[in-house]
Amino acid sequence: MGSVDQRGVAWFTAVYEEHYDAVRRYVLRRLRDPSTSEELAQEVFVITWRRRTRAPEHCLPWLYGIARRVLANDRRAVRARPEAMALPSDDVLRDRREDPARGAQHVDVHRAMDALSETDQEVLRLVGWEGLDLGDAARVLGCARGTARVRLFRARRRLAKSLENPDSERENAVSAPCPAAVEPLEESHA
Incomplete structure (x- = not known):
């Protein structure tokens, strides 16, 4: 070698x-x-x-x-395969056992995320879950930083609206909680 x-x-x-x-x-x-x-x-x-x-x-x-x-x-x-039932994440299961109120909050966020488009979910996950800054999130998404910033702003707004209206219709079946993504966009990320 x-x-x-x-x-x-x-x-x-x-x-x-x-x-x-x-x-x-x-x-x-x-x-x-x-x-x-x-x-x-x-x-x-x-x-x-x-x-x-x-x-x-x-x-x-x-x-x-x-x-x-x-x-x-x-x-x-x-x-192409039969639909499989999605299982809750280990975090959600642990939270439900340790703190029922926190587990319920995760369920609410899951439902709110389910109501969003896959594009909205992904930008929220990248920033809120993966902890990426806008430049890195833009690289993952394959778009300009400014485009990622607008997508994040709009996705956060839609997530907040979905959290306020938990009966909204779901558009996607794949989701994950993203509590950090509900915070307003700070100018330091610009």
Whole structure:
């Protein structure tokens, strides 16, 4: 094995160790199926290895972009299979046991998120759950920072409205709670 291959292995090992849990949580929050989430997170890193020469220095948003495409491919494949019942996340189950009021709050946020479009859900998740700034979220979404800022502002507004009106019609079946995304957009993110 040459020195280039050794550097590649060392880079990949470091990226895997540093970001595997974040990528797995990213996938799990969107699927709420632990076993499938593990498989898809592994697939993300298989693709990462193949594309290692194109990886940016700050690679977590890049990994989220790969994960987003892997999830999209999985969703297309799932459409051909019978519908599976979505299970609540471990956080929701733990919250229901430890604090019923907090568990109910998660259920309310799940319902509010379900009422949003997939585009709104994704920008809220990237900023609220994954903790990305607008620039990194824009890279994952494949759009300009200004476009991501507008999407986030509008998605937060729609989420707040959906939380106020819990009987709104659901548009999507995939969701995850995003409590941090309800806060108003700060100018420091501009």
